[in-house]
Amino acid sequence: MALGKTVRVRTPLAAALAALALAGHAALPGWAAPKPTVKQLKKELATLQKESDKLIADYYSSRIAHQKAEKAAKAAEEKLAAAQEVFDRESAELRAIAVAQYTGGEPNQVALLLGSQEPSAVLGGMALTQYLISEQAASLRGYARVRDERQRAQDEASARAEELGTAVAGLGERRTKAERTIEKIRDRIDRLYVAPGARPDGTFVPQLPDGADNITPRMxxxxxxxxxxxxxxxxxxxxxxxxDGGEHPLGRACDFMLSRGGAMPSAEEIRRGNAIAEWAIKNARRLGIMYIIYRQRIWHVRNGAWRTMSDRGGTTANHYDHPHISVY
Structure with a gap:
């Protein structure tokens, strides 16, 4: 009878404790909402794929418009250069005429008629003068036409340059939108994978290494x-x-090299290492990643923060040339 009473007392207490534990879990990050199912993720992927296709098509159209604007701007610049060359040549000729008139003086027709020259010589001089005046007038008209053509070419070049600037800005915006959508697709695809050996409580069953590469299925x-x-x-x-006390001999760690022979990686490779580390942090709890080491720092899933490590004496030893990922 005493035993029966004990059972009746403990059962509600155990139920209350279980409920309390569940409530505590619900308050923790990652427990607030149920994980999406594979079906839900695939549905999201299908929607994102359609959006991505539209954005890529839009980006493609923008590229074509950019190429046309670039071609038009180049043609306008070439046309302006040619017009400028003619304009400069005509300007030089007009300046030469102006200098000649200023230094020599323009012939006076009345003076020619009243002078002591023979009439035939006077008439010949007048004809020559009239011819020169006609030539100058033609030069002035030609200069005005060249000047106007140059201005039109300059206006067209400015307009084409503005169109090209707009096309470049639109192209960049469309590319950014497409890249963001592609990144979302990558994230959804990542979430389709769950590390083998994962348990509902977030812990991971230990695994033995296998295969020719001697690493665990999770790694x-x-x-x-x-x-x-x-x-x-x-x-x-x-x-x-x-x-060495680490996970490499247990088949639970990999180094992703960014350079060879212990050389310091380039700026681009450092960015790649940062991207790998960020991806590993984002997916750590789902994939069973225990910690990441990169650039003399360690990030552990338990505390979720980077911590500086002691100097181990070299580029590779301090993980400057590779991110290291260890799994449970």
């Missing part, structure tokens, strides 16, 4: 996803026999 999945998402041209090092 192999992380390595595969990094390779699919990022280019790692300098190789990936995982299993090694040296017992």
């Amino acid at each position: 192999r999945l992380v390595k595969q996803l990094v390779q699919e998402r990022f280019t790692v041209p300098y190789g990936i090092g995982c299993y090694r026999t040296i017992q």
